[in-house]
Amino acid sequence: MKKGIHPTYYAEATITCACGAVLSTGSTVETMHTEICALCHPLYTGKKKVIDTTGRVDRFKKMAEKSQAKQVARKKAPKVKDDKKADAKKAEKVAA
Numbered sequence: 001m002k003k004g005i006h007p008t009y010y011a012e013a014t015i016t017c018a019c020g021a022v023l024s025t026g027s028t029v030e031t032m033h034t035e036i037c038a039l040c041h042p043l044y045t046g047k048k049k050v051i052d053t054t055g056r057v058d059r060f061k062k063m064a065e066k067s068q069a070k071q072v073a074r075k076k077a078p079k080v081k082d083d084k085k086a087d088a089k090k091a092e093k094v095a096a
Contacts, residue, residue, distance in 0.1 A: 007028040008028065009027075010028070010029070013025055015031075016034070017040060021037050023037065
């Protein structure tokens with residue numbers, strides 16, 4: 001190996017998670033910080049946790065509810081024929 005081109009390797013590097021877990025590993029960085037780890041990730045813990053800082057999930061749910069309400073209202077509303085089209089067809093028949 002060439003000397004001086006490789007980074008320093010730390011055999012006891014620490015990774016600190018936002019949940020408070022501290023993991024020890026080998027790395028070229030001595031300390032690292034992460035927001036989520038295997039101890040607090042919903043996939044591994046089985047707990048559902050929504051990380052939503054901007055309210056996107058709530059906004060999506062509101063839009064979905066409005067859309068559903070519009071679809072229900074559209075199905076319940078009686079179908080109204082356009083009188084202008086019917087009058088125009090009658091006028092054409094009478095004129096012919």
